Amino acid sequence: MLPKGANLQKIHNGKKTYAITPHLPGGFIKPDVLEKYAHVARKYNGILKLTSAQRIMITGLKAEDIEEIWQELGMQPAMGFANCVRSVKICPGIAFCKRGKQDSIKLGLELDKRYIKKEMPSRMKMGVSGCPNSCAESVIKDVGVIGTDEGWDVYVGGSAGSHPRLADKLIAGLDYDDTLRIIDIVVRYYQKNADIERVGQFIDRIGFEKFQSDVLAEFHNRAVSEAPAKPLSAGEQIVPIPGGLTEGNLVFGDRISAASVIADIIRVYPQTIPVLREFGMGCLGCPSATGEALEKAAEIHGIDVQELITALNKIVFKE
Numbered sequence: 236m237l238p239k240g241a242n243l244q245k246i247h248n249g250k251k252t253y254a255i256t257p258h259l260p261g262g263f264i265k266p267d268v269l270e271k272y273a274h275v276a277r278k279y280n281g282i283l284k285l286t287s288a289q290r291i292m293i294t295g296l297k298a299e300d301i302e303e304i305w306q307e308l309g310m311q312p313a314m315g316f317a318n319c320v321r322s323v324k325i326c327p328g329i330a331f332c333k334r335g336k337q338d339s340i341k342l343g344l345e346l347d348k349r350y351i352k353k354e355m356p357s358r359m360k361m362g363v364s365g366c367p368n369s370c371a372e373s374v375i376k377d378v379g380v381i382g383t384d385e386g387w388d389v390y391v392g393g394s395a396g397s398h399p400r401l402a403d404k405l406i407a408g409l410d411y412d413d414t415l416r417i418i419d420i421v422v423r424y425y426q427k428n429a430d431i432e433r434v435g436q437f438i439d440r441i442g443f444e445k446f447q448s449d450v451l452a453e454f455h456n457r458a459v460s461e462a463p464a465k466p467l468s469a470g471e472q473i474v475p476i477p478g479g480l481t482e483g484n485l486v487f488g489d490r491i492s493a494a495s496v497i498a499d500i501i502r503v504y505p506q507t508i509p510v511l512r513e514f515g516m517g518c519l520g521c522p523s524a525t526g527e528a529l530e531k532a533a534e535i536h537g538i539d540v541q542e543l544i545t546a547l548n549k550i551v552f553k554e
């Protein structure tokens with residue numbers, strides 16, 4: 236089991252090291268808190284790393300020290316669920332930048348307050364950019380907003396990873412309140428209808444036209460069409476799509492093997508999800524899951540792959 240609020244970083248000569256990434260809304264940190272970071276890193280032989288999500292990671296830690304480190308920092312573990320809203324990246328906006336068009340800090344901190352750690356079908360990242368320069372990389376976020384002279388443009392479905400996807404523009408020129416309202420509709424629609432898939436994968440599966448139509452229908456108080464299809468049923472087969480829900484070839488009735496792709500397993504046999512999580516594979520919606528074989532994932536996480544395969548097939552075939 237993973238130490239609470241920690242991520243496995245490295246396995247070297249059988250020894251595991253972990254990292255913690257305390258939550259810093261918008262990347263803002265007071266000097267006294269920063270001093271606690273430095274003290275903890277020095278005391279437990281950790282290394283401080285500035286992350287792309289405007290946080291400060293403390294890495295190189297031992298499992299047995301994690302709980303005490305959180306106590307010394309005076310913080311709660313930062314991660315509620317592996318598949319949740321992971322970060323809200325915010326640019327300086329009109330508060331600090333001469334090019335700012337909109338108040339990205341105000342909007343970004345509000346989004347952080349509403350959604351950070353909230354459980355989702357997969358990981359979700361948000362970006363808030365105060366002008367079209369998009370310093371918060373809003374077009375490669377699951378939900379991104381970009382400020383213009385006319386207001387906020389809202390984008391959905393962006394991601395980086397092994398199969399980068401630029402976000403689709405959902406709607407343009409919204410004021411502050413309407414931006415918050417439509418993002419809330421997007422989040423709820425995604426929570427209700429998606430599998431273990433990023434927003435962009437979900438959009439590619441059901442089509443952007445349907446996604447946009449359903450979300451805007453609720454935004455404009457119109458009737459919403461029938462919900463998109465839910466997970467595969469027995470007997471259905473998956474057509475592999477690069478960067479999609481799967482790149483493998485597992486179909487219903489097949490036994491799970493070391494070569495089975497993780498995304499295949501959870502799509503064809505969703506009852507295996509609790510087993511995978513019990514073994515420490517919590518982030519089943521990450522980009523690697525779409526093309527990574529079970530054997531490789533087990534190696535990365537320091538798991539006995541044969542033990543894992545046995546447990547998975549046991550739950551599938553009730554052995």
